[in-house]
Amino acid sequence: MTAAEIAKILAEWTPYLLSGFGWNIAVSLTAMAIGTVVGLLLAVMRDSSVRGAKSGGNVLTAAMHVAPTFVMLFYLTYMIPEQLEIFGLHVHVPVWLKASLAFGIAVAGFVSDNALVSIRHFSNGRVPEALLFLPSWTNYFLIIVMASSTASVIGVPEMVYRARTVIGAVDQIGFLFWAYLYVMIWFLVFSILLTMIMHLLRNRLTQRTHGLPRQDETDLGGIP
Amino acid sequence: MTVVPVANSLLRVAVIFVLVAISVFAATPTVADDLDKIVERGRLVVGVKEDYAPFGFRNSEGTLVGYDIDIARAFAETIGVPAELVPVTSANRLQKLRRGEIDVVVATMGDTRSRRELVHMVEPHYYGDGANVLLAPGSGISDWADLRGKTLCTIRGALWGRLAEERLLIDTIGFNTTRGTSLALRAGHCAGWLYDEVNLLNELRSGEWEGYEVTLPTRFILPWAVAIRKEEAGGRLDRLLGDLLAGWHRDGYLQGLERRWDLPPSPYLKRARERWTERDDTEQHVCRRDDAGRWPLSCRETSLVTSEGRRDLSGMALLLLETTGLDVSVLYDPTDRSIFLVGLGLTAALSVVTVILSIVLGVVFGWLMHRRVPVVAPLLRIGCAVLRMTPPLLQLYIVFLGLGGVVLALGFTLDAFTVAACVLSLYAAAANAVAFCHASDVAAKRNGALRFRLSDIRAALALCFPALMGNCVNIVKATGMASTLALPELVSASTSIIAEKGNDGIMMNLLLLAYFVLVILVIQAFRLLERRVTAP
Structure with a gap:
C-alpha cells in the first residue's frame, strides 16, 4: 500500500470514525454527569457533622478510588441485565450506559474529593479558589475521554471499536498500524484543544487567587 | 407338655431367622440388578434416535444405523445378548428409561445437571459437541472477544444463542430454519452463524461456503452421555459400560466410529483420547477408578460433577452449588x-x-x-x-x-x-x-x-x-x-x-x-x- 492509498482510505472512512468519536464524547459526558451528581452528594455527606454520613461518605469515596474502571466495565456489563425491572417498569440498559456508569464511579470518587475542598473554600468566602474545581473537572473529563476508548471491549461502537471494523473491512497488510495511528492523532488533537481551554480557564482563575500553586502539570495521572 | 410346642415354634423361628439372615448376607453382592435382568431376559433394550443422522437414523433398507447404534450394539455384544433398539425422542427418552421400558439410553443426549436429577449419566462421555461460528470471508475475527457488540445469526430457541448473549456479551438474531439462517449470513445481516460445531463443519464440507471459515475455539462444550436408571449408579452395569467407554477412548474405537460415519474430526474426542491414554510415573493410566470405583476428578467433566458426599474443599464447593446454585468453580474445578x-x-x-x-x-x-x-x-x-x-x-x-x-x-x-x-x-x-x-x-x-x-x-x-x-x-x-x-x-x-x-x-x-x-x-x-x- 502506498501512502496515497492509505490516505485515501482513511479520508473515506473519516466520517465513520468521527461519528465513533461522538460516542466517546457522549459516554464521557454521561459519566461526568452521573459522577458529578453522585460525587457532590458524597462531598456534602463528608462535609456534614452527622457521624454516619461522614464515615459513609469517606468509605464510599475510598472504594470508588480503588475500583478499576476497566474491571468495572465487565462487572457492570455482566451484573446489570439488559432489561432492568424497576417498580414494574421494564427499562432497557444499553451497553454504552453501562460504560458510562463504570467511568462514572471513578468520576464520583474524584468529584467527592475536589468538591469537598471547594465546599470548604466556598464556606470560607474564598470563591475564586472554590472555582478552581472547574479546570480540574475539565482535566478529569479529558482523562475519561481517554478511558472511554476501553468501552470498545464491551462493544460500544466508539472510535477505537470502529477503527477495528475499518481494519477488518479494508483487510490490507500494514493498514492496521496507520489506522490506529490516525485514530490516535484525533485523540491527541482533542486533548491539545481541551488542555488549551483548561489552561486559559485556570490562568483566569489563578490571577484572581493571587498566586495559588499551579498544579496543571501533574494532573494527568493516567486513566483510573 | 406345653413346653415342647413352644420350644418347637421358637426353634422354627430361629431357623427361619438364620436362613433369612444367611440368604440376605449371601445375596447382597448378587442381588438381582439390571445386568442380571438383562442377561435373564436375553436382550439389552436400548433407546436410540431414528431421525438424527449420522448418530441414529434409518438407512435405505429401514434398518436403524449410526454412531449411537454402533455403540448400543457393542454394549449388547459385550454383555453377550442381542440388542433391541427402541426409537426414542428427546422428549420421551428419560421417561421411558425411568419407567423401565428401556435399559440404556444412547440417543445424542447432552449431559446437564438438571438431567442428572432424573437419570444416571455413565462416565466417560461418548461424544461431545459444542458451539462455533461460521465466519464470513475477511471478517478479521480471531477470538470470541472480537465478537462483542456484533450480531450473530442463530436458530431460534437454540441453547447457544442464549449462552452467547449471557456469557459472551454477543447479540444474536434468531431465524426459524437452517436455511433462513444461512441466507441471513450470506446477505451480511450478521457477522457469523452460531451453531453446533459438527453441523457447521459439515456445511463447510458441502463446498457452498467459499472463503467462509470456522476458526474459533469450540465454546460451550456439551458432552453426550449414555444414561441408565438412577438406582444403577455405581452398580455393575454402570461400571461395565463406563469401563467399555474408557477402553474405547483409549483404543481409538470412538474416533474410528467417527470416521466410519463421516463425521468431521471432533475436538472433543481428540481431547478425550489424550486424557484417557495419559499414563503416570508407574505406567498406569492416570484416569483409572479409585477403590470406591470412581474416576479421578481430573478425568471428568467438572462442570457436571456432584459433591457425592466429599468432605474436602471441592466437595463443599460442589455442595454449595447443589444447594444454593452458587458456582464457585475455582474451588472444585482444577x-x-x-x-x-x-x-x-x-x-x-x-x-x-x-x-x-x-x-x-x-x-x-x-x-x-x-x-x-x-x-x-x-x-x-x-x-x-x-x-x-x-x-x-x-x-x-x-x-x-x-x-x-x-x-x-x-x-x-x-x-x-x-x-x-x-x-x-x-x-x-x-x-x-x-x-x-x-x-x-x-x-x-x-x-x-x-x-x-x-x-x-x-x-x-x-x-x-x-x-x-x-x-x-x-x-x-x-x-x-x-x-x-x-x-x-x-x-x-x-x-x-x-x-x-x-x-x-x-x-x-x-x-x-x-x-x-x-x-x-x-x-x-x-x-x-x-x-x-x-x-x-
Whole structure:
C-alpha cells in the first residue's frame, strides 16, 4: 500500500470514525454527569457533622478510588441485565450506559474529593479558589475521554471499536498500524484543544487567587 | 407338655431367622440388578434416535444405523445378548428409561445437571459437541472477544444463542430454519452463524461456503452421555459400560466410529483420547477408578460433577452449588482453578514490573527534563505529552498489532506480557517523569542546584511522592487492558471461566475482590516506602 492509498482510505472512512468519536464524547459526558451528581452528594455527606454520613461518605469515596474502571466495565456489563425491572417498569440498559456508569464511579470518587475542598473554600468566602474545581473537572473529563476508548471491549461502537471494523473491512497488510495511528492523532488533537481551554480557564482563575500553586502539570495521572 | 410346642415354634423361628439372615448376607453382592435382568431376559433394550443422522437414523433398507447404534450394539455384544433398539425422542427418552421400558439410553443426549436429577449419566462421555461460528470471508475475527457488540445469526430457541448473549456479551438474531439462517449470513445481516460445531463443519464440507471459515475455539462444550436408571449408579452395569467407554477412548474405537460415519474430526474426542491414554510415573493410566470405583476428578467433566458426599474443599464447593446454585468453580474445578491462579499471577507480576519500571523510567526521564539536557529534554517533553494525551489502549494496539507485524516480518514475535509491561510502564512513566521534573524544579529552587545524588533524588521523590503513588495505583488498575492482547491475565481468566460455567456473578465479584486486594497491597507498599523516603 502506498501512502496515497492509505490516505485515501482513511479520508473515506473519516466520517465513520468521527461519528465513533461522538460516542466517546457522549459516554464521557454521561459519566461526568452521573459522577458529578453522585460525587457532590458524597462531598456534602463528608462535609456534614452527622457521624454516619461522614464515615459513609469517606468509605464510599475510598472504594470508588480503588475500583478499576476497566474491571468495572465487565462487572457492570455482566451484573446489570439488559432489561432492568424497576417498580414494574421494564427499562432497557444499553451497553454504552453501562460504560458510562463504570467511568462514572471513578468520576464520583474524584468529584467527592475536589468538591469537598471547594465546599470548604466556598464556606470560607474564598470563591475564586472554590472555582478552581472547574479546570480540574475539565482535566478529569479529558482523562475519561481517554478511558472511554476501553468501552470498545464491551462493544460500544466508539472510535477505537470502529477503527477495528475499518481494519477488518479494508483487510490490507500494514493498514492496521496507520489506522490506529490516525485514530490516535484525533485523540491527541482533542486533548491539545481541551488542555488549551483548561489552561486559559485556570490562568483566569489563578490571577484572581493571587498566586495559588499551579498544579496543571501533574494532573494527568493516567486513566483510573 | 406345653413346653415342647413352644420350644418347637421358637426353634422354627430361629431357623427361619438364620436362613433369612444367611440368604440376605449371601445375596447382597448378587442381588438381582439390571445386568442380571438383562442377561435373564436375553436382550439389552436400548433407546436410540431414528431421525438424527449420522448418530441414529434409518438407512435405505429401514434398518436403524449410526454412531449411537454402533455403540448400543457393542454394549449388547459385550454383555453377550442381542440388542433391541427402541426409537426414542428427546422428549420421551428419560421417561421411558425411568419407567423401565428401556435399559440404556444412547440417543445424542447432552449431559446437564438438571438431567442428572432424573437419570444416571455413565462416565466417560461418548461424544461431545459444542458451539462455533461460521465466519464470513475477511471478517478479521480471531477470538470470541472480537465478537462483542456484533450480531450473530442463530436458530431460534437454540441453547447457544442464549449462552452467547449471557456469557459472551454477543447479540444474536434468531431465524426459524437452517436455511433462513444461512441466507441471513450470506446477505451480511450478521457477522457469523452460531451453531453446533459438527453441523457447521459439515456445511463447510458441502463446498457452498467459499472463503467462509470456522476458526474459533469450540465454546460451550456439551458432552453426550449414555444414561441408565438412577438406582444403577455405581452398580455393575454402570461400571461395565463406563469401563467399555474408557477402553474405547483409549483404543481409538470412538474416533474410528467417527470416521466410519463421516463425521468431521471432533475436538472433543481428540481431547478425550489424550486424557484417557495419559499414563503416570508407574505406567498406569492416570484416569483409572479409585477403590470406591470412581474416576479421578481430573478425568471428568467438572462442570457436571456432584459433591457425592466429599468432605474436602471441592466437595463443599460442589455442595454449595447443589444447594444454593452458587458456582464457585475455582474451588472444585482444577482447570478453572489453574486458569484463575495463572491469571492472578500474571496480573500481579505485570503490576510489580510496571510499577518498578514506571518509577525508574519516570525518575530518569524527569531528571533529564529537569536538567534541560539539550535535544533530549525537549524530545522527552513531547514524548511524555503524546503518551499522556492518547489512550493507552491504542498505544497497546499500535505496539502489539502494528509494530508486531513489522517485527514478525524480521522473524521475531512480540510477547504479549513484554509489550503490555513496556507500554503500560511507559504510559505511567510519562506521568511520573512530569511529576518528578516538577518536584526537582521546586527542590532546586529551595536547596540550590540539584546534582544526580541520592539525597537530591530523595528530596525530589519526597515532594512528588503522592503523585507517583497515584500514577502507580492507576497503572495497576489498568493492567486489565493487557487482556486485549490475549494475555491470559485476571480479566481474561474470569471471562473465559464465565464462558464455560455461566457463573458471572461469582466470577465478577471474585475479580473485583482480587483487584481490591491488589490495589490495597500496592497502596500499603507505597505507604511503607513513603516513610523511608521522607524520613530525615
